[in-house]
Amino acid sequence: AQSVSQHNHHVILSEAASLELGCNYSYGGTVNLFWYVQYPGQHLQLLLKYFSGDPLVKGIKGFEAEFIKSKFSFNLRKPSVQWSDTAEYFCAVNARNTDKLIFGTGTRLQVFP
Amino acid sequence: DADVTQTPRNRITKTGKRIMLECSQTKGHDRMYWYRQDPGLGLRLIYYSFDVKDINKGEISDGYSVSRQAQAKFSLSLESAIPNQTALYFCATSDLRDSWEQFFGPGTRLTVL
Numbered sequence: 001a002q003s004v005s006q007h008n009h010h011v012i013l014s015e016a017a018s019l020e021l022g023c024n025y026s027y028g029g030t031v032n033l034f035w036y037v038q039y040p041g042q043h044l045q046l047l048l049k050y051f052s053g054d055p056l057v058k059g060i061k062g063f064e065a066e067f068i069k070s071k072f073s074f075n076l077r078k079p080s081v082q083w084s085d086t087a088e089y090f091c092a093v094n095a096r097n098t099d100k101l102i103f104g105t106g107t108r109l110q111v112f113p
Numbered sequence: 114d115a116d117v118t119q120t121p122r123n124r125i126t127k128t129g130k131r132i133m134l135e136c137s138q139t140k141g142h143d144r145m146y147w148y149r150q151d152p153g154l155g156l157r158l159i160y161y162s163f164d165v166k167d168i169n170k171g172e173i174s175d176g177y178s179v180s181r182q183a184q185a186k187f188s189l190s191l192e193s194a195i196p197n198q199t200a201l202y203f204c205a206t207s208d209l210r211d212s213w214e215q216f217f218g219p220g221t222r223l224t225v226l
Contacts, residue, residue, distance in 0.1 A: 009153070043217045044217040045217075090156065103157075104155055106153075
């Protein structure tokens with residue numbers, strides 16, 4: 001069965017610090033990969049996605065993620081976080097032969113001024 | 114106007130009551146989903162529907178039922194609510210035209226006393 005692991009459950013950073021959130025999945029076939037963000041009290045919004053091509057994907061608000069197939073990873077990065085990045089971040093994966101998304105358990109990011 | 118709407122946004126009910134959560138979408142998407150979100154567990158799929166005549170169980174369908182009344186409407190019912198169904202419930206839609214990206218509604222916060 002497919003699964004998604006987000007090892008960082010709670011991350012606390014100061015503004016301007018760099019961010020990297022880990023995401024690993026277990027599935028041997030071709031996958032589509034997503035990062036969603038949930039700001040406090042709001043619904044999930046797509047940050048970025050990878051389907052094929054360049055494994056370095058750029059998303060909204062300065063976020064990027066790198067797909068490393070050999071490591072089954074899709075880590076999210078941002079060089080300099082802002083207080084407004086405080087949110088919960090979810091990695092999600094679906095196998096190409098299905099369109100069910102499997103979500104990780106989420107990482108809560110708190111950024112302090 | 115929001116593309117995916119959910120009603121009600123908040124609901125408090127008692128054990129044993131029947132509850133219906135409704136989802137409507139204006140995106141014209143064929144596929145619709147119901148998830149529940151619990152702290153530390155991420156999002157888990159309850160039911161999904163690929164079109165009006167197609168209903169499928171997700172990973173945690175026990176205690177829930179759904180109805181796809183039209184392409185734009187997908188309702189989730191709790192026949193006899195219990196306290197461990199207290200959670201945040203999200204509806205989502207997807208379609209090939211949007212590369213199967215899932216678009217989420219604002220969520221319904223359900224509390225079962």
